[in-house]
Amino acid sequence: MKKTTIIKLGGAEGVDFSAICQDVTTLLEAGQRLVLVHGGSAEATALGESTGHPPRFVTSPSGFTSRYTDHQTLEVFAMAVNGKINTLLVEQLQQLGVNALGLSGLDGQLLVAKRKSAIRIVENGKRKILRDDYTGKIEQVNTELLTTLLKGGYTPVVAPMAVSHKGEALNVDADRAAATIAASLHADILLLLTAVPGLLRDFPDESSLITHLSRSQLEDAFQIAQGRMKKKVLGAQEALEGGAGKVIIADGRVEKPISNALAGHGTVIA
Numbered sequence: 001m002k003k004t005t006i007i008k009l010g011g012a013e014g015v016d017f018s019a020i021c022q023d024v025t026t027l028l029e030a031g032q033r034l035v036l037v038h039g040g041s042a043e044a045t046a047l048g049e050s051t052g053h054p055p056r057f058v059t060s061p062s063g064f065t066s067r068y069t070d071h072q073t074l075e076v077f078a079m080a081v082n083g084k085i086n087t088l089l090v091e092q093l094q095q096l097g098v099n100a101l102g103l104s105g106l107d108g109q110l111l112v113a114k115r116k117s118a119i120r121i122v123e124n125g126k127r128k129i130l131r132d133d134y135t136g137k138i139e140q141v142n143t144e145l146l147t148t149l150l151k152g153g154y155t156p157v158v159a160p161m162a163v164s165h166k167g168e169a170l171n172v173d174a175d176r177a178a179a180t181i182a183a184s185l186h187a188d189i190l191l192l193l194t195a196v197p198g199l200l201r202d203f204p205d206e207s208s209l210i211t212h213l214s215r216s217q218l219e220d221a222f223q224i225a226q227g228r229m230k231k232k233v234l235g236a237q238e239a240l241e242g243g244a245g246k247v248i249i250a251d252g253r254v255e256k257p258i259s260n261a262l263a264g265h266g267t268v269i270a
């Protein structure tokens with residue numbers, strides 16, 4: 001059977017999309033089935049700021065940060081992430097001869113999520129509830145759509161949006177979207193490429209890279225991961241529990257980022 005790898009491309013500065021796309025061609029030639037999922041947080045922030053709608057980042061009582069997404073923020077997010085990043089990634093892949101197909105989780109109900117219209121946050125030590133949020137937790141993946149595309153020879157490139165049970169467009173976390181897709185396809189590998197070499201025991205000291213983690217060590221990893229790294233650890237846990245083979249968090253800033261990660265560089269969680 002063909003190996004299936006889900007690759008999530010981080011949005012942080014330094015992550016080299018063209019090196020990743022180049023490496024995608026190598027894996028496809030070797031017969032792998034690939035699904036790409038991208039973020040776009042930085043791009044959405046920049047577009048929001050330049051159009052007079054800067055984002056508001058909020059922290060949940062359990063310490064997870066997210067973008068508060070009112071409808072205008074959702075529109076900005078869609079323009080930046082689904083509009084620009086997705087299109088330009090597909091363009092790069094097409095130029096390399098890869099028949100990439102861009103879609104977001106709304107298309108064909110690829111990702112169905114439960115809308116969290118009210119979210120709990122902690123601000124200046126006080127708990128608050130924010131309403132009119134358009135974010136969601138993914139509950140269903142249209143696995144058949146993905147397998148149909150893969151069988152047809154397409155390489156799906158997924159933007160992190162989902163459709164609610166009422167048909168609303170929602171912003172979802174890209175790491176967890178990739179994790180849910182990896183679980184639904186029982187992927188061999190979920191690869192999270194980011195702007196650090198992996199999970200660092202002592203962030204930002206890059207020499208403190210944790211090279212291997214077992215599932216039972218994931219609880220410790222939650223303590224070590226700060227900020228947005230927490231979502232990657234959560235994604236890793238969800239992917240493994242859902243049936244993915246292993247998860248690798250690795251550097252997206254290096255030459256041949258995918259081959260490098262598959263050769264064992266990064267944090268391997270299995």
Ligand code: ADP
Nearest residue numbers: 010011012194195199200203224225226228229
């Ligand atoms: P991406 O855009 O690639 O999804 P994020 O910026 O959302 O990446 O998350 C990765 C970031 O998490 C790292 O760049 C780093 O700043 C931060 N981080 C926090 N704690 C850790 C840790 N223990 N190890 C590695 N990175 C960490």
